[in-house]
Amino acid sequence: MSDRGLFVVIEGGDRVGKSTQVRALAAALELSGVDHVITHEPGGTPVGNTLRDLLLDPESDLDDRCEALLYAADKAQHVSRVVLPALAAGQTVVSDRYVGSMLAYQGAGRRLNVDDLKAIAGWATGGLRPDLTVILDIEPARAVARARNLDRLELAGADFHARVRDAFLVQAADDPDRYLVLPALVSVRTTAAKIRTAVGTLLGRELAIPELHEPSQRHG
Template identity: 55%
Template structure:
């Protein structure tokens, strides 16, 4: 797996703006923590763009419907990975890079690591191959900080009354996904923090702010 320190050092990190990503299993609270961080940053006067994957662009919305709708049914693992890669390519080109170039703090709910964890570790595809596709699609743009909200899959999935096509996968699938996230974080502690998703949400938010604050020299205020 090429997500160790050497791989991280070779990645592209924006020189303007700050790129923060929330990752983790389904139901771990990524959207909540993205909103809390964005609200805090806006209160501090920073320009903030909150976004998500898949589906934050017009193209992405169509791709999201394909990959997440249970009506899609079974598709080949490689097809699924390529659909997610296409969403990421459009997202970075149309949304993420322009905001970073303006000096904004970009907060995304999911990014490349989700593809490596779900389509790589989860689907049991070769993670190195999946990563090469994902890095090419995104121009190897890396978050300055990735927050992994760690939660046992049985707790996270229990929060949904109805599950989409990915959430409906087996517990074993989601256990592989969780392990994938944790291995990526362990390989690059300078750019990752792993937090217990079952902790109080304000406690989690405070820990996130502590890690984000030193990065804000690159960000602009409104």
């Protein structure tokens, strides 16, 4: 690796336990003395948080292309203000969602042209790619059924979320060296251990094992 820090992204559908696994990885990095930044999309910056509120509000009446462009704007701000400065400082960045979500949700989910979205996202992020993307995979109905107070995307319907899931799996199949696909909503410890091992391998060191709590992943 160069002096640039490591960029890790946790992806997957709604309510699959992403935020739980981000916290578990953050705890392992902290215990191991690895300088790191934990962040998320949409959001992660003041501008991004404003966009997040608009994008996820069930009352927002957004055209699909408008939605995609707002997600791209969020990524441009996030990469510029959070991700790139941290990587330049040699920090490990762990993000809950990144470009993969835009391609899955707005591409497959909204049926927008994926090549167009790749070009827009690539321009917004300066072509920055994660070193590792972890996809937490589960049949969408099992995950969303656990939720209350559904947001705008969670309300998009079963067919929408099935297309999103398939798109994530295609992304992983197309670039297996940069992806790790794990079953979602199983043992928190087992999933965390696999993520910790993969990240430790990229860092060239074994990461400490934090104390984790079962039995379930509640958010994400």
